[in-house]
Every structure is written in C-alpha cells, then in structure tokens.
Amino acid sequence: MPDHGLTRARTMGPIAEAVRMAGGSLARVFGRAGMPLSLLDTPDRLILLRDQLALVEAAIREIGDPALPARLSTATGIAGLGPIGTQVRSSDSLGAALRRVETVTPQLLQTATWTGLRRRGTEAFYGYAVTERIEAGRQANEVLALGYLLGTVRHFLGAAWQPERAVVTGAHLAARSEIETLLGCTVVLGPRAGLVFPAHRLDAANPSRTGACGASADAPIGSGLGTCVAHLIELALDEARPSIDGIAGRLGLSRRTLQRRLEAEGMGYAEIQRRVLIRRAETLLAADRLPIGRIGLELGYADAAHFSRAFLAWTGLTPRRWRDSRRGGPEA
Template sequence: MGPIAEAVTAAGGSLRRVFSRAEMPLTLLDTPDRLILLRDQLKLVEAAIREIGDPALPARLSVQTGIAGLGPIGLQVQSAETLQAAVARVRTVMPCLLQTATSTGLYRQGAQAFYGYAVTERIESGRQANEILALGYLLGTVRHFLGPTWRPAWAVVTGASLVAREEIEALLGCEITLGSRAGLVFSSHCLEIPNPKRYDPVTTEAADNEPIGDDIAACVAHMIELGLDEARPSIDGIARRLGMSRRTLQRRLEEAGTRYADIQRAVLVRRAKELLSGEALSIGRIAIELGYADTAHFTRAFLEWTGVTPSQWRRSFT
C-alpha cells in the first residue's frame, strides 16, 4: 500500500478517493505492511490507476520495488542456492499466504523456460493489472540471480488487449504477447545460476514478516482485525470478503473447533489491551475504536473478558 499511496500522491491524486473506491479504510496506511486479501489488492490498484490515469502503474510499482516488496517470499528467494531452487520455494510458499490466492509454476520447453503466474480465485476485475504487477516481481526474482540489467526473451499476459503496451514493455525490458497464462520466457540454462547474494534469514527478522497460514480461524481473525479500522465487522461481511456464504464460514469454523464469536472476542481483547497499554487514547476513544457505542458498554465487555475494568487494567499493566 505504501508505494501505491506514494504514486497517487506524487501524481496529485486523492488517497481518500482511491481507498473509498476500493471500499477500504484509509487508516490502513498507518500500517502499510499489513496483509490484505487479493481481491482487495486488485480493487486498490484499479482505483489508483483510475485516479491518476496511469495504466502502466502496476509494472512501474513492482519493477521499482523488486524482491524487497515480496516480504516473506523475498526471504525465500534470497536464501535459495540457485534460481531454480528459488522458483520452487516461491511456488511452495505462495499458496500458504492469505493475501495471494495465486500460484506460480516453472515449465521447460527445450532450451526455454516459462516462469508462469496465475490468479486462482474467480476474480476478473483487475486480473490483467495484477498479472503485470506480478511480472515485475517475477522479473525481480530472476534479476536477483542474473543482475539488474537482465531481460527476458518476452513476457505474456492474458486478455484480449493491453493498454499502454509500449510503456509496460519499456518498464519490463521486453516484448509482451497475449496468451492463456501470464509469465516470463527465458533461456532454461539461467535456472542453474547460483545465488550471488545468498544469506540465511535471521529468525527474529523472519518472525516479523511471518505470513498467515491457510488456517481458516487465523484468516477470519486477521479479517476481523482489518475490519476494526473501519467498523465492527460482522460475520456476513467477513464471509462476503472471503468469497463464501455465512453458513459455509460457520461450518468451516466448526470443523476447526471454534466459532466466529470466540474469534472476534479474542481479537477484541488483544486489540483492547494493545490500545490500553499506551496513553495516547482515552478509554472512551478506545471504546469507539473497538466499535462500542459508549464507554459503559466497553467497560462491561472488558470486565467480562478479564475480570477487571479498562482503567484498572491500564493502571496495573502500564
């Protein structure tokens, strides 16, 4: 979100309008590294493109950011022995991340290799923009091994046409064709190139970027926490954002041995304690931040959760 916000601001666009069109709270900019769903990412990129009139924005963002913008995936790339090993690691890690809903794959055709990318969710709006964004990151992965000036033989995106083709080709450094699957094409001998800057991620650093797994309860907890930036999220709203019905979500949570109410309560307790541990917000303001109508309702809920009032907890634990 950070690079998108910078691009919109630099072009004189309105961040408030961009986030409003994407149906996302502007307060997410306060924590730009938080994970968001793929469908929300696509909406945000599409809104930014519309706001500043730059269809080449996805390529510009990903090429400029490189593997530094890949978070935990970037760590896997940088610690792999060869390019082929890095591609294999990315393929394994990506399905385990909540925000992706995507897959990558490596295909050899004689002397050529095709490093492909696909959106696995049924999302049509913004799909091509997401593919172009991904191509920039795939390019960054290969360039980590082959150098910043390396160029693929050509790139492929899906769709019937491509707006701003010449500008995007200039950013990626190669010709782009239209096909059934997005990806980069290059010589297969490149896959054996060793990692020139290999390192082992420090445990504490990796923990800071630890992705959310495919545990449905963890996904719901994360979505509830994101929703608190805007309003108290409902189970219907969370189910809709996850692309499933309320009943399906309830059934999945039951199979995981939990309930929506239990997850929501745990998230609220954790966020309440985080806010109370500082002195910047009054208890009344914290109540509003957590979706309560007034201080009294929040106080009663917190007392039920912890056995003490918010003011007592703040005095005892700060």
C-alpha cells in the same frame, strides 16, 4: 471453492505513493476499493487479495495510467518482495531461488496465488497465477507480478537481463507497447502469466549471496475462512464495529453461507469477533495512550461502562486493573 486469499498491506505502499506523485486522490482510490486509509500506517496487517487487486484497478483509473503496475514493480524490483527477497538473496542459484519462492510466497506474502518454475524443454517458465476466482483486476495484478518476477531473475543475471517474452492472461492488454518497454521484452497473451527464458540460465550462481534462508521476521499468513473473517473484522474496526452481514458481503457470501462454512470449521462468527475485540482491546490498553472510555468507543461500545463490563467478562479484570497490572501498579 478456493480459500479467500490474503496478502500484506505493505503491498499497497508503492501504489499509494504513485497516486500521490501523480496528484491523484488517495481517499478516492481507497474509497473505490472499499478500504480504510489507515492501512497505510499498518503495513504488516493482512487484507483480502481481491482488495489489493481492486486497489490496483482504482489507482489505474485515478491517474489514467494502464502501465502503472509494470512501472511500479520494475522500479521497486526485488526490494518490494520483503521477506521473499531475503529468500531469493540467500539461495545458491537462480533455480534454487525460484523453487524456494514457490514454497514461501503463499506462507509469507500472499495466499491463493501460485508463483513457481516450470521447465518446457529448453525453456524455463517462471509463472504467477491467482488461484482464487477473481476476475476484476486480475490482469493488472499479473502485470504487477511480472515486474517482481523480473527483479528476482535479475538478481542473478544482472540488471540489463531481458526475458525472451512475457505472458499475461486475458483477451486484450492496454498500453502493451509501454509495458513491453518497461519489461524489456515482447508481451503475449496466454493461459498463465509469467516470464520465458532459456532453461540453462537456471544454473546461474548467486553473485551476492547473503543471510540464512530459513529466517523471516514475518509470521506465516495462515489460511482458512476463519482467518479471513478475523482479519476483516479487525480491519473494519478502524471505522466501526462490523456486522456479520457486512463481513459476509465483503467475502461475496450470504450470511447463512458464511455461518455454515464457519460451523464446518468448528467455529462461529461471534466467537471470532470476541477474540478480535479482546486482542484489539489489550493492544490499545497496553499502548497506554488512550483513556478507557475512548478505547470502548473505538471498539463500538456506547460508553466506558459497557466496555468495562464486557472486558471483565472476557478476562476477569476491569480494563483499569488490567492496564495497572501491565504497568506493575496497584491491583485496585
């Protein structure tokens, strides 16, 4: 079974803005996707890829616009790819850029996906696929991705460039004519989503090469079930202390299956949760904005005394002494 994919919360920003502009309810959209609205204030946090797909579907339903994914990504273009856009703009040629995107996308933007280049005789296929077994929202996510693929190629071939055709998976595509207008080409149904264009265009030079290819402000996303569990626990802390059953449910697993798979990776749920709680506690204490009792409540403790005892066991310091040490203040 493939790892559960992760992606950065910044991918939801344009979706949320579109819902706002259409007069829709963000609370309802995020509620349907099972996600907290606080994610909009923390764009560098990681979420499950399946949650992003659910959010896109919820936004389409909220504002009644099946072409929304294509509208968003074609309007945003390469700027919506964040660090991937930097990789593209620093490549010598279109072909080099697409090969680089294939390497860095699962490291910096989203895991459990493939974005890459395949040559088929005189044709080039710049494709995108979700490798995790997710069906809900898959096609809408592919349409969203096509607009970003289009923006990548247009950096080299110009804003008016159009592919020969685009491909999405599935048996039916809603709002096909509108999506075709937005992408500037015919859209057909096939086994894998992507853009098709003449292979000789891969030699096109970068008209405005900038920056160094290796640099990125984003740390690699990482992989593995333990990583997903840690991020889900951290995300759930925005609302309440999560349970192992709740986290297992979010991953589509039973409690025992989750425990067994974590054990196979040499870890346990309790230890992962402890590390997340320590990290969140230290972040809140270092920010120096909330009283210690409130921080304890944020982390799911009944009162400051329970939190202080737990923090002392974790670090060897009380929360107050830890905070004072960060300020350079007294030890006592």
